[in-house]
Amino acid sequence: MKLKTQLFTAVIATMLSTSALAHPKLTSSIPADGTTVASPKNIEIHFSEDLLAKFSGAKLTMTEMPGMAMQMNMAVKVSPGSDEKTMLLTPTTPLSAGKYRVDWRAVSSDTHPMTGHFMFEVK
Numbered sequence: 001m002k003l004k005t006q007l008f009t010a011v012i013a014t015m016l017s018t019s020a021l022a023h024p025k026l027t028s029s030i031p032a033d034g035t036t037v038a039s040p041k042n043i044e045i046h047f048s049e050d051l052l053a054k055f056s057g058a059k060l061t062m063t064e065m066p067g068m069a070m071q072m073n074m075a076v077k078v079s080p081g082s083d084e085k086t087m088l089l090t091p092t093t094p095l096s097a098g099k100y101r102v103d104w105r106a107v108s109s110d111t112h113p114m115t116g117h118f119m120f121e122v123k
Contacts, residue, residue: 023114024049024085024106033118039096040122043076043089049108050084058089058104063119065098074100095122 024047031037045058060074075092087104103117 022049022108022110023112024051024108025114026104026106026116026118027085029102029118031120033120036121036123038123039094041090043091043102044081045087045089045102045104046081047085047087047106047108049106051080051087052107052109052111053080053087055107055111055113056087056105058087058102060089060091061101061103062095063099063101065096097122 026045027048028046030042030044031040043060057078058076060076062070062072062074064070074095077090077092079088079090080086081088087106089102099119099121101117101119103115105113105115107113
Protein backbone atom coordinates (compact mmCIF):
# COMPACT_ATOMS: atom_id res chain seq x y z
CA MET A 1 0.00 0.00 0.00
CA LYS A 2 2.86 2.39 0.83
CA LEU A 3 4.40 1.84 -2.64
CA LYS A 4 1.08 2.75 -4.33
CA THR A 5 0.85 5.96 -2.30
CA GLN A 6 4.42 6.91 -3.18
CA LEU A 7 3.81 6.18 -6.87
CA PHE A 8 0.59 8.21 -6.85
CA THR A 9 2.37 11.14 -5.15
CA ALA A 10 5.21 11.00 -7.69
CA VAL A 11 2.78 11.01 -10.63
CA ILE A 12 0.84 13.99 -9.23
CA ALA A 13 4.06 15.93 -8.51
CA THR A 14 5.28 15.29 -12.06
CA MET A 15 1.98 16.47 -13.54
CA LEU A 16 1.98 19.64 -11.44
CA SER A 17 5.58 20.52 -12.23
CA THR A 18 4.99 19.94 -15.96
CA SER A 19 1.97 22.24 -16.03
CA ALA A 20 3.87 24.87 -14.05
CA LEU A 21 6.57 24.91 -16.72
CA ALA A 22 4.14 25.36 -19.60
CA HIS A 23 4.93 28.48 -21.60
CA PRO A 24 2.49 30.08 -24.04
CA LYS A 25 3.37 29.31 -27.64
CA LEU A 26 1.89 30.87 -30.74
CA THR A 27 -0.45 28.29 -32.28
CA SER A 28 -1.96 30.39 -35.08
CA SER A 29 -2.83 33.87 -36.23
CA ILE A 30 -5.36 35.52 -38.49
CA PRO A 31 -3.92 36.65 -40.85
CA ALA A 32 -1.50 33.75 -40.88
CA ASP A 33 2.25 34.28 -41.03
CA GLY A 34 3.43 34.97 -44.58
CA THR A 35 -0.01 35.45 -46.13
CA THR A 36 -1.34 38.26 -48.31
CA VAL A 37 -4.80 39.49 -47.35
CA ALA A 38 -7.27 42.33 -47.78
CA SER A 39 -7.03 44.93 -45.01
CA PRO A 40 -8.12 43.05 -41.84
CA LYS A 41 -10.46 44.68 -39.34
CA ASN A 42 -8.82 42.65 -36.56
CA ILE A 43 -5.70 40.57 -36.08
CA GLU A 44 -6.17 37.45 -33.93
CA ILE A 45 -3.26 35.79 -32.16
CA HIS A 46 -3.93 32.34 -30.68
CA PHE A 47 -1.73 30.75 -28.00
CA SER A 48 -1.37 27.34 -26.37
CA GLU A 49 -2.00 28.65 -22.83
CA ASP A 50 -4.41 31.05 -21.13
CA LEU A 51 -2.86 34.52 -21.09
CA LEU A 52 -2.51 37.02 -18.29
CA ALA A 53 -3.86 39.97 -20.27
CA LYS A 54 -2.34 42.52 -17.88
CA PHE A 55 1.19 41.35 -18.80
CA SER A 56 0.65 40.35 -22.44
CA GLY A 57 0.53 42.61 -25.46
CA ALA A 58 1.49 43.23 -29.05
CA LYS A 59 2.48 45.96 -31.46
CA LEU A 60 1.94 46.31 -35.19
CA THR A 61 4.59 47.82 -37.46
CA MET A 62 4.33 48.59 -41.15
CA THR A 63 7.71 47.48 -42.54
CA GLU A 64 7.21 48.26 -46.19
CA MET A 65 4.77 50.04 -48.44
CA PRO A 66 4.81 49.60 -52.23
CA GLY A 67 8.19 50.88 -53.43
CA MET A 68 9.53 51.94 -50.02
CA ALA A 69 11.06 50.14 -47.01
CA MET A 70 10.11 51.78 -43.72
CA GLN A 71 9.37 51.25 -40.04
CA MET A 72 6.11 52.84 -38.94
CA ASN A 73 4.31 51.82 -35.76
CA MET A 74 0.57 51.49 -36.31
CA ALA A 75 -1.98 52.47 -33.68
CA VAL A 76 -3.88 49.40 -32.46
CA LYS A 77 -6.12 48.52 -29.56
CA VAL A 78 -4.98 45.30 -27.88
CA SER A 79 -7.67 43.34 -26.04
CA PRO A 80 -8.54 39.79 -24.98
CA GLY A 81 -10.10 37.72 -27.74
CA SER A 82 -12.99 35.29 -27.71
CA ASP A 83 -11.24 33.09 -25.13
CA GLU A 84 -8.35 33.44 -22.65
CA LYS A 85 -5.86 31.99 -25.16
CA THR A 86 -6.51 34.70 -27.75
CA MET A 87 -5.23 38.25 -28.12
CA LEU A 88 -7.02 40.66 -30.46
CA LEU A 89 -5.44 43.66 -32.20
CA THR A 90 -7.80 46.21 -33.72
CA PRO A 91 -6.16 48.85 -35.92
CA THR A 92 -7.54 52.34 -35.25
CA THR A 93 -7.53 53.06 -39.02
CA PRO A 94 -7.75 50.68 -42.00
CA LEU A 95 -4.40 49.17 -42.96
CA SER A 96 -3.13 50.33 -46.35
CA ALA A 97 -1.24 48.18 -48.85
CA GLY A 98 2.11 47.07 -47.51
CA LYS A 99 3.95 44.57 -45.33
CA TYR A 100 3.33 44.34 -41.59
CA ARG A 101 5.03 42.73 -38.63
CA VAL A 102 3.26 41.80 -35.38
CA ASP A 103 5.56 41.55 -32.35
CA TRP A 104 3.85 39.83 -29.42
CA ARG A 105 4.58 39.20 -25.76
CA ALA A 106 2.58 36.48 -24.04
CA VAL A 107 2.55 35.69 -20.31
CA SER A 108 0.60 32.81 -18.80
CA SER A 109 0.15 31.55 -15.24
CA ASP A 110 3.83 30.58 -14.94
CA THR A 111 4.62 34.33 -15.38
CA HIS A 112 7.47 33.58 -17.81
CA PRO A 113 7.17 35.99 -20.77
CA MET A 114 7.45 34.54 -24.26
CA THR A 115 7.97 36.75 -27.30
CA GLY A 116 7.79 36.31 -31.02
CA HIS A 117 6.56 37.79 -34.25
CA PHE A 118 4.84 37.04 -37.52
CA MET A 119 4.40 38.95 -40.76
CA PHE A 120 1.68 39.42 -43.33
CA GLU A 121 1.00 41.62 -46.32
CA VAL A 122 -2.03 43.73 -47.17
CA LYS A 123 -2.78 43.94 -50.90
